[in-house]
Amino acid sequence: MKQFMVFVRKEFYHVFRDRRTLLILFGLPVMQILLFGYALTTEIKNAEIIIVDHAGDMASQQLTTMIAASKYFDINARVVSDEDIYKAFKKGKVKCAVVFPSGFGNDLQHGQTAQIQIIADAADPNTAKTLTNYLTAIIGDYQQQISPTANVPMRIEPVTRMLYNPEMNGSMNFIPGVMALVLMIICTTLTSVSIVREKEMGTMEILLVSPFKPTYVVLAKAVPYLALSLIDLIIILLLSVFLLDMPIRGNIILLFLESTLFIICCLSLGLLISSVTRTQQIAMMVSMMGMMLPTILFTGFIFPLENMPVPLQVVSNAVPSRWFYVIIKAVMLKGLGIGVIWKETLVLAGMTTALLIISIKSFKTRLS
Amino acid sequence: MDTVILQHISKSYVKEGPPALQDISFSVKKGELFGLIGPDGAGKSTIFRILTTLLLSDKGTATVAGYDVVQHYHEIRSCVGYMPGKFSLYQDLTIEENLHFFATLFGTTVEANYALIKDIYEQIAPFKNRRAGKLSGGMKQKLALCCALIHRPEVLFLDEPTTGVDAVSRKEFWEMLQRLKTEGITIVVSTPYMDEASLCERIALIQTGQILSIDTPANIIKDYPGKLYALRAPKVHQLLKDTRQYAGIRLCYAAGDKLHLSFKDEGKDHPAELLSWLESKGHQGVHIEEITPDIEDCFIAKTSTHE
Numbered sequence: 001m002k003q004f005m006v007f008v009r010k011e012f013y014h015v016f017r018d019r020r021t022l023l024i025l026f027g028l029p030v031m032q033i034l035l036f037g038y039a040l041t042t043e044i045k046n047a048e049i050i051i052v053d054h055a056g057d058m059a060s061q062q063l064t065t066m067i068a069a070s071k072y073f074d075i076n077a078r079v080v081s082d083e084d085i086y087k088a089f090k091k092g093k094v095k096c097a098v099v100f101p102s103g104f105g106n107d108l109q110h111g112q113t114a115q116i117q118i119i120a121d122a123a124d125p126n127t128a129k130t131l132t133n134y135l136t137a138i139i140g141d142y143q144q145q146i147s148p149t150a151n152v153p154m155r156i157e158p159v160t161r162m163l164y165n166p167e168m169n170g171s172m173n174f175i176p177g178v179m180a181l182v183l184m185i186i187c188t189t190l191t192s193v194s195i196v197r198e199k200e201m202g203t204m205e206i207l208l209v210s211p212f213k214p215t216y217v218v219l220a221k222a223v224p225y226l227a228l229s230l231i232d233l234i235i236i237l238l239l240s241v242f243l244l245d246m247p248i249r250g251n252i253i254l255l256f257l258e259s260t261l262f263i264i265c266c267l268s269l270g271l272l273i274s275s276v277t278r279t280q281q282i283a284m285m286v287s288m289m290g291m292m293l294p295t296i297l298f299t300g301f302i303f304p305l306e307n308m309p310v311p312l313q314v315v316s317n318a319v320p321s322r323w324f325y326v327i328i329k330a331v332m333l334k335g336l337g338i339g340v341i342w343k344e345t346l347v348l349a350g351m352t353t354a355l356l357i358i359s360i361k362s363f364k365t366r367l368s
Numbered sequence: 369m370d371t372v373i374l375q376h377i378s379k380s381y382v383k384e385g386p387p388a389l390q391d392i393s394f395s396v397k398k399g400e401l402f403g404l405i406g407p408d409g410a411g412k413s414t415i416f417r418i419l420t421t422l423l424l425s426d427k428g429t430a431t432v433a434g435y436d437v438v439q440h441y442h443e444i445r446s447c448v449g450y451m452p453g454k455f456s457l458y459q460d461l462t463i464e465e466n467l468h469f470f471a472t473l474f475g476t477t478v479e480a481n482y483a484l485i486k487d488i489y490e491q492i493a494p495f496k497n498r499r500a501g502k503l504s505g506g507m508k509q510k511l512a513l514c515c516a517l518i519h520r521p522e523v524l525f526l527d528e529p530t531t532g533v534d535a536v537s538r539k540e541f542w543e544m545l546q547r548l549k550t551e552g553i554t555i556v557v558s559t560p561y562m563d564e565a566s567l568c569e570r571i572a573l574i575q576t577g578q579i580l581s582i583d584t585p586a587n588i589i590k591d592y593p594g595k596l597y598a599l600r601a602p603k604v605h606q607l608l609k610d611t612r613q614y615a616g617i618r619l620c621y622a623a624g625d626k627l628h629l630s631f632k633d634e635g636k637d638h639p640a641e642l643l644s645w646l647e648s649k650g651h652q653g654v655h656i657e658e659i660t661p662d663i664e665d666c667f668i669a670k671t672s673t674h675e
Contacts, residue, residue: 006472010461017460202456206515209420211446212473365441367422 003212007220014194015224024190029182029232030239036178037244044130048076050088052099059105059114063142067098072134089121096120096131108146175240176328177301179233180321183259184266184295186232188287191225191270196283205367214365222267229263230256249335258331258341261348262324268355269320275362299325323348369434371523371554372396372419377428379414388414389425389577396556396570401549403568404558405663411577412558413453416527419556420450433522446474449521451512453528453558459501463492463511466500467518474519484551485514488544506537513544517553524548526557530564542567562664573667580670585663592661593669594618597639599627601646601654610649614642619672628665 015021049067053060068075076094079085088094099117107114118135120128195218198204207217233256240246248255270287277283296302298316305316316322323344330336338345373395380387389411396402404412417423419432421441429436435443457466467489471478482489492507492514500511509529516524526545530538542564545555557568565571566585573580573588581588599620601607608627611620616638620629631638639656646654661669 003473003475006469010458010465010469013461013465014458201459202452202454203458205417205420205422205452206450206456206470207473208422209445209448209450210470210473211442211475366424367417 004216004220007212007216008223011194011221011224015228021190025186025228025232026235028186029236032182033175033178033236033239033244036174037240044127044134045071046074047072047095047127047131048093049073049096049098049131050076050085050094051078052082052085052097053078054102055100055104055106057105059108059146060100062146063100063116063139064098066138066142067135070134070138072131085119089119092121094121095127096135098135174301175244175246176332177299177325179236179240179328180262180299180301180324181292181295182236183229183233183263183324184321185288185291187225187229187263187266188270188273188291189284190228191221191267192273192277192283192287193280194225195221195271195274196277196280199278200280208365208367214363215360218271218360218363222264222271225267225270226260226263229267230260233259233263246332248332250331251337254338255328255331258324258327258345258348261345261352262320262327265320265348265352265355268352268359271359272355272362275359275364294319295321298322301325320348320351323351370395371398371400372402372430372432372556374415374419374430375428377415377418377425377430379411379418379423379425387426387577389418392428392577392579394572394579394582396554398554399549399552401545401555401557401567401569403565403571404556404574405560405562405565405571405667406558406574407560409576410574412574413527414577415574416450416452416525416556416558420448420525421445446519447522449516449519449524451509451516451524451526451529453531455508455512457500457508457512457515460499462497462499463503464496466511467514470515471518476519478518481518481520484520484548485517487547488517489514491540505532506534506540509533509537509541513541517548521553523554523556526555528558528560530559530561538564562662562667565663571663573663573670575667575671580667588663588666589661592666593673594630595658596661596665597629597631597656598623598659599629599654599656600625601651603651607646607651607654610646610651611642614645616642619669621668623664628659628661630669 015025051064051067053064064075067073073096077084077088079088082099085097085099088097097119099119101115101117104114104116116139118132120132198207208214237248237255241248269291273283273286273290277286298305298312298319299321300316305313305322308316327341327344327348330341375393377389377392378387379389392411392415404415406412414423418425418430418437421437421444424438429438431437432444433447435441435447437444458469461469467478471481488510492503492510495503495507500508503511513526513529516526530541533541538561545557546567548555559565568585570582570584571588572582581591583591599607599611604622604625604627608620608622611617611627611629616631616633618630618632620627622628643654643656
């Protein structure tokens with residue numbers, strides 16, 4: 001036991017004296033959470049828009065104010081001629097234009113259908129579609145505000161409501177996915193590299209020629225990284241809750257236990273990688289590249305699994321993060337308990353046991 | 369019973385090509401300082417790895433301290449000290465941390481066996497808070513020796529401990545080994561430096577995976593076939609070329625600023641004939657004398673007859 005403790009302490013020395021490891025350990029999760037949380041969502045913020053107000057009445061100004069107040073749009077310019085619109089589009093900065101025809105407010109007040117023109121830069125069709133959806137939604141809002149009881153036609157309103165606010169949806173599904181991704185990559189990479197480093201530096205030779213059992217070498221490597229990964233988990237959760245407004249609706253102890261299970265699963269995978277690779281570089285490649293792609297593809301947070309062909313759905317069952325993603329979404333977002341996720345937990349536990357046994361068995365007691 | 373016994377050990381790393389070790393047999397007595405002498409690639413490290421249970425041999429058996437290297441590898445791992453050819457301690461740990469780590473790993477403490485390493489450790493103690501990666505070559509080897517000794521092993525395996533170490537530290541290192549011998553520790557040491565061979569009690573000369581001879585350094589020198597001469601002249605390079613043309617020459621090679629040579633037929637008065645032959649070739653001031661061979665000469669003689 002004393003031998004085990006001194007080994008674990010040595011591992012901590014390695015981690016805290018190596019700036020690169022520290023960076024991967026604590027820099028990577030923060031960076032990825034922020035990157036995925038803010039930058040890589042499908043939402044569009046602060047799109048530049050121009051307003052062409054031929055009406056210049058109260059209604060058009062009120063609507064303009066609403067558009068300006070929305071966080072999705074920044075009013076770039078107010079122009080009067082149609083020619084100016086095309087000039088602005090050609091410069092490429094403006095994504096969208098809103099044209100109020102003359103007599104806009106008049107039409108509206110007299111119960112007639114008022115028209116409004118939305119011109120979008122469809123060179124990027126996705127952005128154009130999203131922006132027009134945002135705009136019709138804002139217009140719908142406005143219609144409801146000015147005439148809550150009137151029988152003004154509001155046919156567009158129900159349609160746009162559905163599409164409105166895709167941001168909330170995206171981010172909420174993203175963060176659990178990113179958590180799975182980050183934990184997966186950090187745990188596998190760091191453990192695999194740390195064992196392979198012993199091989200590469202030649203220290204494995206001395207470790208093997210000692211009474212310390214090879215099994216203990218594997219376990220003593222896993223313990224420090226389990227502790228450090230749990231710290232990572234806390235950092236990720238804090239960032240998600242306080243920066244990205246993620247709720248934790250379920251039991252936090254259950255969340256930690258499930259995460260610990262997932263971390264141990266990833267650590268075992270890392271140990272397995274380390275026993276079949278020879279250099280730190282290969283270990284890094286295998287665990288970074290080899291794990292990153294399947295995790296992104298088969299976890300379901302970017303590409304929905306239901307839409308995949310059946311063979312790929314079958315393949316996705318072998319990816320541990322797929323199961324963790326279901327668990328963590330259920331616990332964090334839906335506030336569900338173990339009764340609902342016991343199946344996924346069982347699958348993850350089975351994977352962990354299998355991986356751990358294989359990695360301990362495949363650890364070589366000799367050099368080759 | 370001898371502490372280390374190898375019987376007909378063979379090992380190949382690749383299926384085709386020459387094997388790394390070919391039918392190696394030797395034994396080391398208890399408390400002996402035994403040297404494996406041979407150039408790089410001779411197979412010295414492979415022998416160490418087989419004896420330290422890190423590699424399995426293809427053929428043959430070996431025992432260390434009475435334990436079989438295959439069946440009882442765990443017992444061997446507890447009772448030997450091993451210093452690999454490449455510096456293999458934790459570079460990012462300090463001297464003190466490395467020593468403490470290895471002591472604990474072997475289930476002992478630094479204090480318990482401090483007497484054994486005291487002489488060596490005191491030399492590096494002033495730097496005990498320095499990281500191992502920042503030490504000089506000689507200090508690294510001293511630390512590695514301390515770590516290999518800290519559990520008072522029965523057998524000590526040192527794979528090229530003096531490679532990459534300056535002349536003064538090399539001398540100190542060998543003095544330490546002599547001192548350890550008095551503690552009753554069996555030491556097997558390898559070196560590519562022939563001048564270190566005479567510091568061992570018995571040596572095995574190894575070349576391309578085969579043992580050329582095993583004996584005490586003195587006996588190996590005594591068994592040198594024939595007489596050895598040293599040839600001296602101002603233009604050594606040209607002298608070497610020309611001397612090799614001379615019909616009666618068996619071996620001729622540069623050694624420092626001289627040439628060492630031996631003749632095929634011992635009966636005749638070769639030196640005088642060679643001198644006059646060389647003078648006819650235009651060499652002046654050529655001087656020849658008979659010398660006592662050293663281990664390197666023996667090694668070269670053995671290699672040439674072997675081939």
